[in-house]
Amino acid sequence: GENVEQHPSTLSVQEGDSAVIKCTYSDSASNYFPWYKQELGKRPQLIIDIRSNVGEKKDQRIAVTLNKTAKHFSLHITETQPEDSAVYFCAASLTMDSSYKLIFGSGTRLLVRP
Amino acid sequence: DAGVIQSPRHEVTEMGQEVTLRCKPISGHNSLFWYRQTMMRGLELLIYFNNNVPIDDSGMPEDRFSAKMPNASFSTLKIQPSEPRDSAVYFCASSLSQGGEQFFGPGTRLTVL
Numbered sequence: 001g002e003n004v005e006q007h008p009s010t011l012s013v014q015e016g017d018s019a020v021i022k023c024t025y026s027d028s029a030s031n032y033f034p035w036y037k038q039e040l041g042k043r044p045q046l047i048i049d050i051r052s053n054v055g056e057k058k059d060q061r062i063a064v065t066l067n068k069t070a071k072h073f074s075l076h077i078t079e080t081q082p083e084d085s086a087v088y089f090c091a092a093s094l095t096m097d098s099s100y101k102l103i104f105g106s107g108t109r110l111l112v113r114p
Numbered sequence: 115d116a117g118v119i120q121s122p123r124h125e126v127t128e129m130g131q132e133v134t135l136r137c138k139p140i141s142g143h144n145s146l147f148w149y150r151q152t153m154m155r156g157l158e159l160l161i162y163f164n165n166n167v168p169i170d171d172s173g174m175p176e177d178r179f180s181a182k183m184p185n186a187s188f189s190t191l192k193i194q195p196s197e198p199r200d201s202a203v204y205f206c207a208s209s210l211s212q213g214g215e216q217f218f219g220p221g222t223r224l225t226v227l
Contacts, residue, residue, distance in 0.1 A: 034215070043205060043218040044157070089157060100145075101170055102216065104157040 002027040004092050006105025014113050019080050021108045023090035024072040030092040033066060033073045034102070039086045047088075048075070080112045118219035120206050126225045132194040135222045138187055139208030147216060148181055148191050149205040157205075163189065196226045 003026040013019050025033075034049035050057045050064045050073065057064050061080075066073040077084055087109050091102040119138040127133055139146050147162040161171040163183045171181070178197070183189040193200055203223050207216040 043220055045218070046215050049215065101159050101162060102147075103159075106156045 002030055002092055002094065002103040004090060004103050004105040006090050006108055008108060009106065010109045010111070012111045012113060013080055015080060015082060017080055019077045019084070019110055019112075021075045021088055021090070021110070022072060023074070023092075023105050024070075025092040025103075026071070027092070027094060028068075028071060030094050032093040033064070034091050034093075035064060035075050036089045036091065036104075037086045038089065038107075044089060077110075080110075082112050082114050085110055085112045118206055118208050118217055120204075120219035120222050122222060123220060124223045124225075126227065127196055128227050129197055130195045131226075132192065133196045133200075133224060133226075135191040135204050135206075135224070137189045137191070137206030137219060139189070139206070140217055141187070143208035143210050143217075144186070145209045145211065145214070145216075146183060146189050147207040147209075148189070149207065149218075150202045151205060151221075152202045160191070193224075196224075198226045200224060201226050 004023055006023045011019055031052035035047050036044035037047045038044040048059050048062050048064050050066050055066055061078045063076045087107045089107050090105040093102045118140055121136045145164050148160040149157055150160055151157045158173055160173045161181045162169055166183045179193055181191045203221045205221045206219045209216045
């Protein structure tokens, strides 16, 4: 089955700096890679996703890159702000027939220092 | 749209008691997922349904856990009997289709004493 590893487990950056979170996955057939943000005491919410036919996707200060050969994908946050502080989860999924499920990484706690 | 609705938001019970968690997915969504979140194990998928049919329950910890989806707008996750190690936040999520964005409910924080 699919296994997703996420690094680092904690990340502290100065406001305005960039933050990068990396994930690797094991099943080469996985084809959907979402990123969720979870604020303290709240529900996980999708912030960006990428599918295996795309190498990079950007949405304002957030970007995700995918390297299918190496089986890893990364989240990049530029010009970080204190409200970016949260736990970020990556996930991988094989979306075909009835075998669809999201396997989540262990999460990265991001702290943006004002 | 009100989003995914879960009840109760908090549940405190004693070991051995039956616990029932409820979920109402977003109207029109045909896939529903139950997750458990703990500090030790992170976010785990327990079971998911597509068009009210259970597709994969391999994440259900043991026979004490059961889930049903009698119709497109309602699902339950039952634990009987409950144990202290079941204490966690249980999330329900729904999506428009298999492989689509999953929308999470607010979660139910379960404490088993």
